[in-house]
Amino acid sequence: MKSKLNSVVFTHDSILLLSSMEKALTLTEKKRLDILAAAQDEFKEKGFLGASMDSLAKRAEVSKRTVYNHFPSKEILFHNIVKELCDSFRQAANIQYHPNKPLGEQLHFAATSEIQLLASECFRDLNRITISECIRSPELASSTLDHLGQQKEGLHVWIHEAMKDGRLKTADAHFAAQQFLGLIKASAFWPQLFMNQAFPSAEQQKIIADDTVLMFLARYKA
Amino acid sequence: MKSKLNSVVFTHDSILLLSSMEKALTLTEKKRLDILAAAQDEFKEKGFLGASMDSLAKRAEVSKRTVYNHFPSKEILFHNIVKELCDSFRQAANIQYHPNKPLGEQLHFAATSEIQLLASECFRDLNRITISECIRSPELASSTLDHLGQQKEGLHVWIHEAMKDGRLKTADAHFAAQQFLGLIKASAFWPQLFMNQAFPSAEQQKIIADDTVLMFLARYKA
DNA sequence: TAGGTAAACTGCACCGAGTAGTTTACATTT
DNA sequence: AAATGTAAACTACTCGGTGCAGTTTACCTA
Numbered sequence: 001m002k003s004k005l006n007s008v009v010f011t012h013d014s015i016l017l018l019s020s021m022e023k024a025l026t027l028t029e030k031k032r033l034d035i036l037a038a039a040q041d042e043f044k045e046k047g048f049l050g051a052s053m054d055s056l057a058k059r060a061e062v063s064k065r066t067v068y069n070h071f072p073s074k075e076i077l078f079h080n081i082v083k084e085l086c087d088s089f090r091q092a093a094n095i096q097y098h099p100n101k102p103l104g105e106q107l108h109f110a111a112t113s114e115i116q117l118l119a120s121e122c123f124r125d126l127n128r129i130t131i132s133e134c135i136r137s138p139e140l141a142s143s144t145l146d147h148l149g150q151q152k153e154g155l156h157v158w159i160h161e162a163m164k165d166g167r168l169k170t171a172d173a174h175f176a177a178q179q180f181l182g183l184i185k186a187s188a189f190w191p192q193l194f195m196n197q198a199f200p201s202a203e204q205q206k207i208i209a210d211d212t213v214l215m216f217l218a219r220y221k222a
Numbered sequence: 223m224k225s226k227l228n229s230v231v232f233t234h235d236s237i238l239l240l241s242s243m244e245k246a247l248t249l250t251e252k253k254r255l256d257i258l259a260a261a262q263d264e265f266k267e268k269g270f271l272g273a274s275m276d277s278l279a280k281r282a283e284v285s286k287r288t289v290y291n292h293f294p295s296k297e298i299l300f301h302n303i304v305k306e307l308c309d310s311f312r313q314a315a316n317i318q319y320h321p322n323k324p325l326g327e328q329l330h331f332a333a334t335s336e337i338q339l340l341a342s343e344c345f346r347d348l349n350r351i352t353i354s355e356c357i358r359s360p361e362l363a364s365s366t367l368d369h370l371g372q373q374k375e376g377l378h379v380w381i382h383e384a385m386k387d388g389r390l391k392t393a394d395a396h397f398a399a400q401q402f403l404g405l406i407k408a409s410a411f412w413p414q415l416f417m418n419q420a421f422p423s424a425e426q427q428k429i430i431a432d433d434t435v436l437m438f439l440a441r442y443k444a
Numbered sequence: 445t446a447g448g449t450a451a452a453c454t455g456c457a458c459c460g461a462g463t464a465g466t467t468t469a470c471a472t473t474t
Numbered sequence: 475a476a477a478t479g480t481a482a483a484c485t486a487c488t489c490g491g492t493g494c495a496g497t498t499t500a501c502c503t504a
Contacts, residue, residue: 045358047271047354049269050271050358128357131353131354131416132354132357134416135350135353135416136267136269136272136354138417138418141416178409179408179409179433182404182406182407182408183401183408184404185404185408186401187397187400187401187404190407193357194356195356195360207397211401215401215438215441218437219436219440219441
């Protein structure tokens, strides 16, 4: 299996769930997780408007009433899903600036971990779910995609420090970080999100990371 | 002055058309344009699923029956809107490679015209309308976003020629074009589309174009 | 220029399907 | 037996789409 994050939530296989969590789960809690898993599938597949509570309940093999016992409304359930998915990415790859290590090495690590994040099925699911709604719901847009910009924050700080340290040309650190991530996402995020393009292979990922660092340093190295 | 019956079928800009020709339009044609304009607003505002044919008809100040006289179904109407918007971007900025002009100048032109395109309210409308649906409809995704990739094609060819000419380092031209556009869109497209970020001012646009070219040439100039 | 005809528009009622959310009455678990 | 979960029916909608009777418009002819 793939997902190493919050294994409980993303596991669709209830038997596995039960066996791995011992007998700790009461039936009520199990149902709750079934509902969350089914809701995630339903929303992912049909979007917020397209999703139906009946279909969702059937998916979870649970009475619709039970769904409403756990979540008072469709919207609240939706926000729970989004929140939950968001939380699983709190572990923002906090890149630390090391004055002694080579810039290329540090940047390559940043690029690789960003690609790693973009590669995770989980992360793309979150985006597929939210982005459609974000366009028409600014509130959700900011609350959610703030999270997405979190490791951008980290990179921005890193760049700023490297500039202060005289190892990068002085420039707008925020803008530079945007460029760095833009280079990556142009190949490893947007095309996969909107067209159904396959995600880059391991070799392609390496090329993307290498070339991003190469280009970035060609421009900014002091 | 009389107008041929079907000369108006494909519309460029409905509002402009209406105000400039006014009397020349037969009532049927005017209604048709009213419907298209209203549909554009409705879809833009609520998306495909959220849009309602009743609300749309009211917006167009037209009987719902009339809507269905012109367009047999909601889906067909939607595709008409998308097609119409697409057609208004047929003028793909076809960048031509000039062996004698400086690379920076030519690239700067490409960057500027790309930003120009991304800046147009029209173009962002098209994307806002389609992208949400593209995620769940691969068919629409390819048919529509092919268009978006058209000027990318142009750039890719340009880069290829410059490489053959020995003025750029030999590399994957398609990948390089993707990088070039990624640099631009990271600042002037995606943030505006999903968050409601304001579009860059004229000065900011210049900075983006300058810096994109700078970075690209730092990496690829032979 | 007047008049007639065909086509288009209107407004409304209506259909069947589906929606979120609630209630009721029964079954299972503990 | 008390508590919780259950299915199915029910409410009060909204939706896309249709049928139809009556009105308006466009255009051709006499």
